Amino acid sequence: MVATLTPSDTSKAGPPKRPPRRRRRTRDGGWAAVFLGPQMVGLLVFVLGPMLFALYLSFTEWNGIGDITFVGLDNFRELRGDHAFWQSIRNTVWLAVMIVPGQLVTGLVVAVALHQRKLRTLYRIVYFMPVVTSQVAVSVIWIWLLNGTFGPLNSTLREWFGINAPDWLAEPSYLVPAIAMVTIWQGVGFFMVVFLAGLQGIPTAYLEAAEVDGAGTLRKFWHITLPLLTPTLFFLTIMSLIGAFQIFDTVYMMTPQNSYLGDSTRTIVFQIYDLAFARFDFGTSAAYAVVLFVLLLILTAGQLVLQRRWVHYEE
Amino acid sequence: MSRRRTSPAERTRSVSLHVLLTAGALLMVVPFVWMILSSLKDQPQVFVFPPKWLPDPARWGNYAEVWRAAPFLRAYGNSVFIAVMIVALQLVTCAMAAYAFARLRFRGKNLLFLLFLATMMVPGQLTIIPVFLLMANIGLYDTHWAIILPEGLFSAFGVFMLRQFVRGIPLELEDAALIDGASRWRIFWSIIMPLLRAPLAALGTFTFVSSWNNFLAPLVFLRSPENYTVPVLIAQFKGEYSTNLPLLMAAASIAIVPVLVVFVIAQRQIIRGVTLTGAGK
Numbered sequence: 001m002v003a004t005l006t007p008s009d010t011s012k013a014g015p016p017k018r019p020p021r022r023r024r025r026t027r028d029g030g031w032a033a034v035f036l037g038p039q040m041v042g043l044l045v046f047v048l049g050p051m052l053f054a055l056y057l058s059f060t061e062w063n064g065i066g067d068i069t070f071v072g073l074d075n076f077r078e079l080r081g082d083h084a085f086w087q088s089i090r091n092t093v094w095l096a097v098m099i100v101p102g103q104l105v106t107g108l109v110v111a112v113a114l115h116q117r118k119l120r121t122l123y124r125i126v127y128f129m130p131v132v133t134s135q136v137a138v139s140v141i142w143i144w145l146l147n148g149t150f151g152p153l154n155s156t157l158r159e160w161f162g163i164n165a166p167d168w169l170a171e172p173s174y175l176v177p178a179i180a181m182v183t184i185w186q187g188v189g190f191f192m193v194v195f196l197a198g199l200q201g202i203p204t205a206y207l208e209a210a211e212v213d214g215a216g217t218l219r220k221f222w223h224i225t226l227p228l229l230t231p232t233l234f235f236l237t238i239m240s241l242i243g244a245f246q247i248f249d250t251v252y253m254m255t256p257q258n259s260y261l262g263d264s265t266r267t268i269v270f271q272i273y274d275l276a277f278a279r280f281d282f283g284t285s286a287a288y289a290v291v292l293f294v295l296l297l298i299l300t301a302g303q304l305v306l307q308r309r310w311v312h313y314e315e
Numbered sequence: 316m317s318r319r320r321t322s323p324a325e326r327t328r329s330v331s332l333h334v335l336l337t338a339g340a341l342l343m344v345v346p347f348v349w350m351i352l353s354s355l356k357d358q359p360q361v362f363v364f365p366p367k368w369l370p371d372p373a374r375w376g377n378y379a380e381v382w383r384a385a386p387f388l389r390a391y392g393n394s395v396f397i398a399v400m401i402v403a404l405q406l407v408t409c410a411m412a413a414y415a416f417a418r419l420r421f422r423g424k425n426l427l428f429l430l431f432l433a434t435m436m437v438p439g440q441l442t443i444i445p446v447f448l449l450m451a452n453i454g455l456y457d458t459h460w461a462i463i464l465p466e467g468l469f470s471a472f473g474v475f476m477l478r479q480f481v482r483g484i485p486l487e488l489e490d491a492a493l494i495d496g497a498s499r500w501r502i503f504w505s506i507i508m509p510l511l512r513a514p515l516a517a518l519g520t521f522t523f524v525s526s527w528n529n530f531l532a533p534l535v536f537l538r539s540p541e542n543y544t545v546p547v548l549i550a551q552f553k554g555e556y557s558t559n560l561p562l563l564m565a566a567a568s569i570a571i572v573p574v575l576v577v578f579v580i581a582q583r584q585i586i587r588g589v590t591l592t593g594a595g596k
Contacts (some may be wrong), residue, residue, distance in 0.1 A: 028415075028419035028499070029421045029422070031419055031499040031500075032409075032415050032419045032421035032424075034500070035411040035414055035415035035419065035499070036412050036415045037411075038407075038408035038411065038412075038471060039408050039411070039412040039431075039468065039470075039474060041468060042375065042408070042467075042468030043430070043431065043434065043469055044466075046442065046446055046464070046465040046468065047469055049435070049445070050435055050441075050442035050443075050445035050449070051442055053465065054441050054442060054444055057445070062481070063594075064448070071388070086524070110336070110339060110398070113332045113335055117329070117332070117333075123336055124582075124586065125578075125579060126340040126344060127339065127340065127343055128578075128582070128586055128589075129343055129347065129575055129578065130343060131343070131589060132524055132528075132531070132574060132578045132589065133528075133570075133571050133574055133575065134527070134528040134546045134549070134570060134571070135352065135546075136530050136546040136547075136549050136550055136570075137545075137546065137567045138346075140549060140553055140564075140566070141346050141347070141567055142346065144349075144350075144351065144563065144564065145346060148561075149368075150361065150362050152366045155366055156366070185346075188339075188343070189343075190589065190590060193586055193590045196588070209522050217328075222575075237380060238461075246438060246439075248440075248530070248531055249531070249546075252530075252534075252550070253550060253553065269531075272443075272444075273438050273440075273531065276443075277447070277535055286441075289438070289440050289444065290441065292438055292440060292441065293436075293438055296436065297436060304334065
């Protein structure tokens with residue numbers, strides 16, 4: 001292959017026609033197929049194909065073995081009047097409402113407290129420990145910690161403070177917040193580290209200038225640090241939202257099986273799993289999955305539109 | 316301006332911040348400590364009121380009992396195998412695709428790249444039903460490959476991230492090799508891949524940790540207990556021993572403690588890898 005080593009110098013070439021950087025333009029088709037092959041197979045076989053098939057399934061009724069019956073929009077119509085569907089939407093939204101601000105605030109507070117302080121590495125390790133542990137295993141610990149009768153939390157509250165705490169895992173109104181709490185606990189470290197990276201990117205010159213002008217700690221934080229941190233905040237908001245809407249492991253583990261409670265704490269993803277793989281109602285399960293997909297698209301698009309109002313990109 | 320760093324006000328603030336941070340750190344550690352201590356108690360000790368911290372006597376036999384009751388060693392092996400295969404496949408195939416997007420010229424490149432990026436919005440819960448049906452049809456249901464292939468052969472994020480790094484590599488290195496008649500594959504394998512070591516290590520760590528903790532896919536794709544990964548085995552164990560708290564805590568410790576040991580040893584690399592998605596911007 002002949003390669004003319006043209007220095008990227010377009011100024012001396014008078015005519016508007018740019019000299020080709022290299023001669024092998026459009027000649028890489030074959031190599032492109034080789035290099036992209038494996039990931040293309042993955043894209044088609046495991047993402048695009050299944051996505052279209054799931055969309056199709058959502059318009060059908062199927063138990064996985066017999067014939068697939070096309071039912072049009074019936075699945076979605078049924079969902080509209082289905083109590084369990086709305087319950088799962090409510091639970092998912094309620095979880096997100098607690099988890100997103102919870103993760104952002106705790107992560108930010110710890111990051112600001114840690115920023116440029118001694119022992120940072122040690123604290124970072126400790127706060128990050130729950131992030132790398134499996135949600136399933138962590139749920140097992142919390143089931144014990146939050147045990148209504150014998151758990152250390154409730155017996156301490158009762159013994160030392162005379163407070164009769166609720167049975168967290170046995171009442172739906174407490175179980176969903178308990179799941180949110182465990183999720184926030186597990187996420188603090190991740191949010192903290194990303195916020196710390198953001199804080200590191202803030203030029204100290206701004207803060208020093210503000211200090212010269214007599215700005216106090218709180219003012220500096222509110223008027224300089226926070227605005228400059230909005231890109232990080234924006235990114236983490238999306239991560240947290242998507243994560244909260246897809247929560248499954250903790251719900252699966254912390255919801256007592258085979259009890260009346262089971263239905264009241266279901267989330268969208270739990271329903272997708274349960275309908276398809278426990279009840280073999282693939283059509284309805286796919287309909288839930290389509291709803292989840294659309295919700296995620298709307299939420300992300302909404303964030304992208306809203307970001308112009310509050311995210312401050314430094315030039 | 317003034318020497319604020321040593322002022323008494325600053326010092327009290329610093330001390331109170333450390334108190335706050337330590338309280339938070341305790342909140343992070345105590346559940347794990349409680350897990351380990353409870354795993355060494357017997358049933359009556361667990362239910363003693365008020366709760367005691369230290370097990371007396373310590374029953375190490377709990378671990379032997381868990382070990383006998385559930386194939387944890389096997390589950391560890393399964394989890395390691397799946398994670399290693401996914402990481403290996405993903406690193407090679409993502410780097411290949413990244414190289415194509417960064418360096419090769421071919422028709423429809425931008426459109427295809429956009430398609431890759433767009434798939435990041437597709438939740439795995441939407442595709443898992445058809446993928447499950449596919450695996451059942453080609454005889455991969457209840458094998459580890461049902462989990463490995465979808466993860467190993469596709470990662471839009473991996474392709475996107477590595478492409479950024481390939482673009483940062485000076486062209487001159489490749490041009491010289493091209494003149495010498497090296498093939499594209501040669502260039503990719505012996506020039507580009509070695510230069511991608513740092514981002515590949517970070518992506519590999521990220522992928523390993525996600526695969527290790529993944530629960531939904533193994534739960535859906537695996538049926539035989541001897542194929543279970545650690546999280547699925549824990550979930551099953553919890554179903555069978557829900558009333559035996561010491562054994563449950565011993566099982567959780569078996570799943571968690573080795574991971575934490577590895578984490579503390581390689582914390583810098585692991586934190587960098589796991590927050591990869593966040594460190595990008």
